[in-house]
Amino acid sequence: MTPFPARLAAASGASGSVLCVGLDPDPERMPAAFASGASETAGATGAAAFCRAIVEATAERAAAFKPNLAFFEAYGPDGWDALDAVCEAVRASGRLLILDGKRGDIGNTGRRYATSLYDRLLGDASTVAPYMGSDSVAPFLEHEGRCAFVLVTTSNPGGADLQALVARGADGDERSLWRHTADMAIRAGDGLPGTVGFVAGATRPELLAEIREAYPEAPLLVPGVGAQGGTAGDVLRANAGGPILVNSSRGILYASGGDGFERAAREAASRLADSLAP
């Protein structure tokens, strides 16, 4: 399989954008036609239909889609079928499929997660929680052509609680925990066929700039624009032209509260894609 960075460049070229549309189907916020009156289980079908409509409406201006697994798993077994259907729609669109499960566990468990994400759902990339260490990241890098977006500087308010702590490494060097984490992930990927990427929140552009400077070639997945307060301008400046996907979920999915959601989503995606153009 072609290495992930080349496929990222191709998807960005085809859509003329670095936008990743996040698929977080929330029964509280989806248009009534997809959510109302349904039990949680029946709602899985509505969630899939809503996400498929969003994929169709926005694929022209999106380089990637990121289904957030929690929003599907919440429906139970039917949610898995819904996720499968949404993944198929993303693959059919020709855009990249980023599976956001924030997985990470001991080696043999991690390997089963990776099998699920890459062999079963055919994701191009996934989000990986690195705090169990290098052997918990490695299974996500054993799949050729795929990318593990390792969480380093997350966009949430509590992101700095641990990630900003300064710690002494085995080499005696004092660095922030997030920087140790990034370096560890790069070492974990040494000799493996997958690509190491990083999740760096738009809400901390100064850290995004540090990651970019340290790893100029690493693909970055940047959530936190729009609903969480990050801005396209800050992200562009901090990224300095490196390979990147900038995610927006609620700002696109729920751009209109109900009727006309497809048009509103298309327009919101297009506006954000334009504002992310270099």
Ligand SMILES: O=C(O)c1cc(=O)[nH]c(=O)n1[C@@H]1O[C@H](COP(=O)(O)O)[C@@H](O)[C@H]1O
């Ligand atoms: O890994 C992620 O995707 C992620 C990491 C992070 O640091 N912050 C973050 O918000 N996310 C995800 O990105 C999406 C952000 O959604 P919006 O804030 O609605 O655009 C959600 O699916 C989050 O789970």
